Amino acid sequence: MKRSLLLRAIKRHRGRLAGGVALLCLHQATEALVPVVIGLVIDRAVATSDTGALVVTLAGLAVLFTVLAMAWRFGSRLSYGAAEREAHLLRVEIAERALDPRGRRTGLRDGELLSVAAGDTEHAVDAIRAVGLSAAACTALLVSAVALVVVDPPLGIGVLVVVPLALLALQWLAPLLTRRSDAQQAALAETTATAVDLVTGLRVLRGIGAQHHAAERYAAASKHTLVQTLRTANTKGLHLGLTTAVNGLLLAAITGVAGWLALRGDITIGELVAVVGLAQFIAEPVQTLGWCVQLFATARASAGRVSKVLDAPPAITPGEGRVPAPASDRLLLQNISYGGLERFGLRVKAGEVLGVLAYDPRDAESLLALLAGNVARDDYQGTVRIDGVPAETLDIAEARSVVLVEHHHVTLFEGSLRENLGDRPDEELLAAVHAAAAEDVLTAGLDHELVERGANLSGGQRQRVALARAFAADPPVLVLHDPTTAVDAVTEALIADRLAEARGRSPRGTIVITSSPALLRAAHRVTVLDGGTVVAEGTHDELVAAQPRYREMVLR
């Protein structure tokens, strides 16, 4: 985990973490003492047939187990709780950054941001888990060391040196193992991706009767993965076998030395049992420590990505101005240079529906980004005035309450139609639905439930619901981008007819960026953009008559 993020997390959950770490340490200490107590029972009670000693030592064992169980139960709960709580907080923070009204320069695409929010938050908090685990493992090592040295100092020190060394030596296979299993993971992920891709396109495959070919292709990919996996399995097997053999040989050596001491009468039977038991036990904390190192490494990488999102600077720095009074030019763009736009100008008067046709779609995108308030002041030249006031001086929420951009890529939300259309009286919503010619969506009235992204509607229905939403919001300035591309010609004509009626009331202003002749004809005026600048202006009919290129672009 990136240090600052980890420190912040530790601070945020210090109470829980302190308790958790202390209890987990206690748990490991008691675990280490179990073989010692077994040795004690054998030595004091079983070997001597002393019933009193049996009762006392077993009572001791019971106490030890009770402490052990409770320490883990509450310690792990506290430490797990801290990690889960931190993961939740991180997810919420990422969501806040991702949805910051000002935008954030994270440099990540949506998919990447999603995987940061879902996967990396989980991995990052593994660092918190690792803190508790490694502290506990150190405690276990310490307790074992003390116990061993008390029994026989040279033997104890020997065990403490040799066991970690042997485990370390086993690590030489680790890089190969990691490489192989990375390759295998990649192959597996690719096979999964192939399956998902083919099944996602299943309707397309079915349309041309290609399911069988697709299944064969997947089978080939799956067999390729199998070969990769088996190669990894051999390496893994080798590693596992070596670990078993090395641990066994170590045990043989320690048993030999401790047995020799016991046979000579230097140590008791109980001590013999305890030494052998401890020698087996200390492999665990050493392995845990190795595992924690890996955990920290992956957590660090994930935390890096999380930090990148959390520390991303805002994309724009909006002002604090309030909504001005409506001006006669609701929107005025002058001398704009941004993206592909060059010395571009645009004016939307109160009561006007302005059509915009961009020969190059990238010009439309640049214009939309500007109108949506997503471009930092330093990144464009010229001025954008909303009701006569420079846009950058306005508070961003205020600016967006005046200029609403409904994007071409429609996003609907899970919930009822009413929730999607916005918080307005039903009659206004129904009027908006009518204006967008979306009555066919009202099968269950405004309570009709939409699933995530409105996937239970057709493409044309989604577009018209989005249009209805824009109409219902009734913003002073509405910007629509290709609002009817998935709508049939008849319905599109209907929408064009109703557009002026829905938006024509002064002092509303409307921009429709489109190549639909029906919508362009419904606009009071059409501005044509080419090479980043305005090349023609007029009504649709004038432009059709005078401009061959325009005709080519819009006519059927």
Add this chain to the structure above:
Amino acid sequence: MSRPLLPTATARETWAVTRAEFARLPGLSTAAAVLLVGASATGLVAPWVLGRLVDDVIAGAGTEQLLYRVAVIAAAAVVGGLLTAAGAAVFARLGETVLARLRERVVDRALHLPSATLERVGTGDLVARTGDDVAVVATAITGGGPLFVGALLSIVLTAAGLFALDWRLGLAGLAAAPGYALALRWYLPLSVPFYVKERVASSERAQAMAGALQGAATVRAYRREREQTDLIEQRSQVTRDLALDVFTIYTRFSSRINRAELIGLSAVLIAGFLLVREDMATVGAATAAALYFHRLFNPIGLLLMEADTVLQAGASLARLVGVSSLPLPPEAAPHQPGQKRLEVTVAEHRYEGGPVVLADVTLTLEPGERVALVGASGAGKTTLAAIAAGIIPPSDGAVRLGGVPLTDLGESATRRRIALVSQEVHVFAGPLADDLRLARPDASDDELTAALERTGSGAWLRALPDGLATHVGEGGHQLTAGQAQQLALARLILAGPDVAVLDEATAEAGSSGARDLERAAVAATEGRTTLIVAHRLTQAAAADRILVMDEGRVVEEGSHEQLLAGGGRYAQLWKAWQTN
């Protein structure tokens, strides 16, 4: 709104299918069993030898036997290592082969899902099963599998070892069994529903997150940031609380396990004490028994740690077996429809008890004829096209190709003869050539290029960095919506069906692009019996015959000229279209 899901196998079915799969590889299964049992058995040697050593010490023996005893432990270590290595490799070969076969069958069944079923369940659940579920099972088999099986065998063999030492010590060890069993019986019914809930909750959380991020532009435009973050926070909180609840149950379970361990260990020690006192066993045997029992803690702990993985893998496996056990669509008797006439009669069609969407529609396409459907959204054009293509069976009616009902022709023969290019566009990830070869695997590069040229894609094909080898689709070169549709038409050419049903969205490409697509569609369907849903009236004008639909009925029918002359609805539409 929940869609009806695909079947999930019961525990019994899942088990039966899994067992049958292992039985198909008898050699590997036997070898894996023998090697793994052998490997576990070598683990029993050391405690036993230590017990003998304890007896030596008590008997006051000298050090002469020591070397021999140590050598036995060392030999067991080496043999154990060899068996473990071989066992793990063989077990992986077995498990992975079974897994590969299973996933291939699941994807095969998913891809061959009968059209009607697919329309009902959608692709979402299928994607989850072929993606997530396969991954979960694979992780369990590859990662946890060998450890899990090893732990299980250790437990069984250690118990056997206890009995071999002295049956009374074995019985004492069994005193722990009820404790473990009760703990499991307490834990499983309590935790399993939680795992299911956790899974649902985390997918809802992911959905909320994905929805908000992908719609960030809209969220900002409508200033719904607070609302969306609140939703995410709330969903994240639900998953957090569920995770904490599950973990709390887990820790209580593990306390119960500790209790069972204490009972078992005490029982073994007490039994050892009594047997030694009565001279029925040696101190060494009692020591070995205690150490055996102590050895059980780790494998049992591991089983518990892996319990959730195993439970989740079990749930996923049941979902996979559910799909893999779906019957393949029956391959009907090999009818050979003589000619390519397509007859569609729909008395009525409705979607699962919904309103009537088609009524009294009769449509006959003569071989080579081109018929267009015209009408407003919701008039039933797309439904009629899907019925004509044999994708949806009409609730009351029939579709015949060359006189043979499609129900008799069978699903795969129908699909080979009638192709549907729908509004759903998908570019398959990988080289462009691979995408096209899904339609005809044996097509040469020249044939692929020719198909693309015929759909007017030559220009952009030549502009691709690696031509046909260019990676397209997810993670590759992004084709525009128009190019993707041209690609779909090229696939149609390669598939070479008798009948083509086209229901493409042409308008995304803009007016000039739509004209190119229209030309491509005409080229792709030349010589085929064609039914085309006309999203643009020029497509209708180019057809031999036009059906005008309204509210699920055919209201006008005739050629472009006839309909214009008739002065009906089509004539009005055409006039409005022309003046645009």
